[in-house]
Each structure stands twice: as structure tokens, then as C-alpha cells.
Amino acid sequence: MRANYGYTDGSGEWYITIDTNKCDGCRKCEEVCPEGCFAIEVDDYDDEVAMITEVQRKKIKYSCGPCKPVGEEHVEPCHEACPHGAIEHSW
């Protein structure tokens, strides 16, 4: 399942995407995210995978948003950490 969690700010509409088919629940994203956006939880189909926590879904503009690159350099620790490339951003 591809889960797209979005937010809107002054610069547009942005999405963080987690492809749960690629996720093996290794928890690396959970460890590296400075804002604690991720959690490994049992999803609706009983798979233990990464997701954006319920609390974070309403405020990812403020928690996930700060990692949006301002120049060429990308600094998303979750992208780096995921060994399976399961995490993407629309920016």
C-alpha cells in the first residue's frame, strides 16, 4: 500500500509517501526522524509497517515540513535511513 500523507503551506501542497509493500518494519526511520513522525505499527491488514502517527498527521506541516530542502542539497534523514527506499517526498 502506498500511503500519502499531505499538507499545504504557503509554497504548495506536499506529500510524504510510505510504500508499506517495501517496508520490513526495521524501525530505522523511527530512530532518525528528529520530530518522531514515524511509528512502526500494525496496520489495518495486520502488517507491522511504518506509518505517520495519528497525532503527527495533523501537524506534519510543522514536523515533516522543516526537512523540505531549500536549495539543491537534500537532507531528509528518513530517505537516507530506509534501506528499501520505502519513503519518498513529493518535493
Add this chain to the structure above:
Amino acid sequence: MAEEERPEYWRWPESRWTNPDVDWKAGDIITAGVDVGSVSSQAAIMVDGQLFAYSNMRTGSNSPDSATNAMDWALKDTGMTLDDIHYVVGTGYGRVNVPFSNRAITEIACHARGGNFMYGPTVRTILDMGGQDCKAIRCDERGKVDEFLMNDKCAAGTGRGMEVFADLLSVPIQDVGDMSLDVEEEPEPVSSTCVVFAKTEATGLLREGWPKEKVLAAYCSAMAHRVVTLLERLGVEEDFAITGGIAKNKGVVSRLEAELGITTLEPRYDTQIAGAVGAALFAEALVKKQRKQAGG
């Protein structure tokens, strides 16, 4: 001057239904789904995979009470009690606050499953237009979610926004859609679907002499456009269906169809019950799984 009582234009009709063709006492697996949304709550009861009863009412300030009220109303006059139900799944915004639920499942998974039941296995894209947010969902022929797209909570492009507009223009909410289509020429959409800004803009348009129909057309059109951008990001694969309260608003639905160049499947059930029906179907599958495990 005595204050006159103002009609509640935003108030949509609550409803309940019992299937006369189902004898629940002869049923093997009885399950229920309770969807406590931000604006409306529903309970759906299934007997061996057939929809037996449902209720659809406004959510109160307290999630557990809303869940209980919806369930009580669905059970009313059926002879069935909560004890007869084998498994209850809670869903929606208040899903963790359903006191009698056995499990909570997200409304995304429930709308996909409920949409599959209500519109048939050909449905691939479901747009859930709820009270406080919109979700675009793509699912397979069994109603399992392949991809979904959700946004942070905002009243723009949602049922609550429509309620505010019905009240602003003193038009009963059920009439908004048809009335918005009663225009000779389609006006430009209001520039923002943000309810606060749209309300200010609409007040300005009324002051300029725009008839209510035209203002509603401009608002419905803006709302349709907003969800089209959401759907385009997901990619619309047909068949396409809309669940949630706004699915009843022809003004939004027809404009959305025109913009996307597709038709939406005709609803056969109350579009607001999709989440509760999906939850009840999940409950049924969970009972079957439990029985299988117990049987070895």
C-alpha cells in the same frame, strides 16, 4: 425586538433503516461497524454479510456517547441487542473512543471495503468527502487499499464547509446542490475554498447583487476543483465512486465529473454509511478468522 428563531439550514436529515428481508435470528455471524466522524456518526449491522440495519446521525461533543447513540438507534425495534453482536469494529475520527468495539480500523481501509460492498467490485477509485477532510483511495477488486492520499485537517472542500455555506445563504443543505445548478452561466469559482475566506468572498458577492444560486455555484465549483487536484495526484482509475455526505450534493458531484471527464457510480445506499459498512465487513472477516483459529 424579540429574537426570532432562525431555522437551522445546515441541519441535514438523520436516518435509519432496517432490511425487512433479513431474519437476524437465523443468522450465523452478526457484526457491526461504528463510524464516529467529526460531523456525523453511523452504525451498520451485518448479518452473514448482508446489510441488516443502519443509522446515520450527527456526532455530538462526546465520541463514546455518539457511538452509543448511533448503535442504539440502529438496533431500535429490531429485537436485537448489543449482546447479540459477535464483533464490533470502530472507525473514523473517534474510532478509539467506541466503548463497545473489539478493534479500531482506519476509515481509509473501511471506506475502501464499504465502497466495494456498496458500489460493487469494479470500483477502483473512491473519494471520501467527509465532514472535516477528504481522502482519495485506490483499491483492488476485494476493496483492499492499494494507495491513499490524505491531507491535514481542514474544512475546505468538506461537509462542514458546505454546512457553513447553507447557513450563510439560508438555504437548506439538501437543496444546495440543485440550487447551485440553477444558473444560466457557470460563474468563476470562489478563489479560496478555505471556509473563512470563502465566506467573506461570498458575502461580498451577495452585496454586489449576485443571486444565491450563483454564489452557491461558485462555491460548489471551487470545492469540486479542490478535490480534483487531490484526485489527479492519485490518478483516477475507473470505476469511480464518492462516499461521504458531499456525494449527495449534485452541484459538487456534477462539476467534479465535468472537470475530470468521468462519471461517478450511482449510489444504491446512503453514501454516508460507507465507513460503518466497511467496519462491519472487517468485523465479519475477523470473526471468521477467530473461528478458524479456534477450530484448529
